[in-house]
Amino acid sequence: MKDATLPPLRVDSALRAAAESVLRDGETLSGFVLEAVRLNIERREAQREFIARGLLARDEARASGKYITAENMLSRLDTSLARARKKQTARAR
Numbered sequence: 001m002k003d004a005t006l007p008p009l010r011v012d013s014a015l016r017a018a019a020e021s022v023l024r025d026g027e028t029l030s031g032f033v034l035e036a037v038r039l040n041i042e043r044r045e046a047q048r049e050f051i052a053r054g055l056l057a058r059d060e061a062r063a064s065g066k067y068i069t070a071e072n073m074l075s076r077l078d079t080s081l082a083r084a085r086k087k088q089t090a091r092a093r
Helices: 013-021 029-064 070-092
Strands: none
């Protein structure tokens, strides 16, 4: 049940025209704005959780004294990326 509203927004005509130009068939400008708000809420929540996990990992590393060097981590990521690219290439054949 909808029982609250978002504040009305004043925008310049170019922004409104740009928003209207990307509407899908049957989609309203209000629906587009509502979807944008929902997606931004999800993105910011995910961002907040990501930062919280990072800070926790930092604190755990400090407490344990166990760290992985940046060079080591970058090497691991490079290896993982190379493996994924190899799999992708094999699937494309």
